[in-house]
Amino acid sequence: MGLTFGLSVLIAQFVAQRPSRMPTPEASYLARHGKRCLARVPDPDIVASPAFGPWWQRLGEQDCTPGSWLSQFREFGQTFGQYQAEGPNQPEEDAPLLLTALGEFRVRGEEGRALLEPLREFLEIYYQRPVSLGPPGAMPALAWSSDRGATGQYDAEAVLESLRGGCPQGTGGCLSVTDEDLYVNTLQYVFGLGHFHRRVGVFSMYRLWEPIVDPYTGDRRAPEEVETLRRALKVAVHEMGHEFTVAHCVHYRGCVMAGTNSLAESDEGSLMLCPLDHAKLHWNLRFDDRKRFGELAEFANRHGLHPEARYWAAMADAMPRLPNASGGPL
Numbered sequence: 001m002g003l004t005f006g007l008s009v010l011i012a013q014f015v016a017q018r019p020s021r022m023p024t025p026e027a028s029y030l031a032r033h034g035k036r037c038l039a040r041v042p043d044p045d046i047v048a049s050p051a052f053g054p055w056w057q058r059l060g061e062q063d064c065t066p067g068s069w070l071s072q073f074r075e076f077g078q079t080f081g082q083y084q085a086e087g088p089n090q091p092e093e094d095a096p097l098l099l100t101a102l103g104e105f106r107v108r109g110e111e112g113r114a115l116l117e118p119l120r121e122f123l124e125i126y127y128q129r130p131v132s133l134g135p136p137g138a139m140p141a142l143a144w145s146s147d148r149g150a151t152g153q154y155d156a157e158a159v160l161e162s163l164r165g166g167c168p169q170g171t172g173g174c175l176s177v178t179d180e181d182l183y184v185n186t187l188q189y190v191f192g193l194g195h196f197h198r199r200v201g202v203f204s205m206y207r208l209w210e211p212i213v214d215p216y217t218g219d220r221r222a223p224e225e226v227e228t229l230r231r232a233l234k235v236a237v238h239e240m241g242h243e244f245t246v247a248h249c250v251h252y253r254g255c256v257m258a259g260t261n262s263l264a265e266s267d268e269g270s271l272m273l274c275p276l277d278h279a280k281l282h283w284n285l286r287f288d289d290r291k292r293f294g295e296l297a298e299f300a301n302r303h304g305l306h307p308e309a310r311y312w313a314a315m316a317d318a319m320p321r322l323p324n325a326s327g328g329p330l
C-alpha cells in the first residue's frame, strides 16, 4: 500500500559517538531469529558530494534493535533509480505547498497553534517552495473513536481519506496538522501519514510534549521548547517527504525519512536528509543546495537548534555556488 507510518530520526556524528545501546549478540532481533532485517536493501545508486561523508554512516543490522521500526516492519529501501521509476509527485517549478490546521486544538490549544508558523517557515525552507497556511479544516467525525487512547483517537487512514482530492490543483503538496491523537488499526498510535501520490498528508502534535526518555538510564524529563519544536519539524518534514514519494529510508543511520516506532526512536533520529534522500529531492524539486543549507542553518540558529545549525552551516560552506546565484564571486 502506498501509505507509510510514523516519523522519524541526530546527526550521524552523534550517532557515531553514542555508545551502542545493546551488546552485540543482542543487536538484532531479526538476526537472532535467523533473518537479516536489511538483507534485501540495495546499495545507494548515487555519487554523493564528499561533504556528506563525515556526517553519515550506512545503517547496519545492529540498528535493528528490539522494539525498533526495523525489527517490526520489513523495509526494502528505495534507490534513486527506483524513486525516478516510481513516477514521483513532481510539482511544477513554482507550485506552492499548503499547511492546514485541522480541528479545534482542544488538546494543546495555543501551545499547539504557536507551532504552526515555525512549521510553515521550516517547510518553506526545507522544500524550497512557498508554503501558505490554509483556512482551518474540521476533523472528520466518522474517524473518531472515543474508546481508544487516553482522550479518544482519530483513525489516521480515515482522516487521510477525507482529505483525498482536497489539495488544490497546482499545489505541490498539502499537509494537515492536528493536536488530536491518531492511530491506524495495527498500531496504537501514529505520528502521521503521508500519501505517496495524492499530495495529502496528516500529522499529529499530540505526543510532542511527552517526556524525553534517556535511552541508557531510562530517566524521564519534560522536553524543552526547542525539543518539542524539533519533534514537530521532524514529523512535518517526514510526512511531506512521503508526499514527494520518498519511501522510508533504510540506507543511512538517522535519516529523517526513516520509519520510527516510538517517540524515543524518533528522538534518536535527526532532522536531516541522508545523501540519497537529499539527491531524490534535489532532483525532484531542483533546489539550490547552497542556498537551502544556508537558510536551514539560519533558521536553526534562530530557534536554538544548535547541532542542526552546525551541520547545515558546514554543508552550505561545502556546496558549490551556482553560476547564476547572487551574492559573491564564483
Ligand SMILES: [Zn+2]
Binding pocket: 004, 005, 006, 007, 238, 242, 248, 258, 259
Ligand atoms: Zn513514514
Ligand SMILES: [Zn+2]
Binding pocket: 249, 250, 251, 252, 255, 256, 257, 258, 273, 274, 275, 276, 277
Ligand atoms: Zn535517507
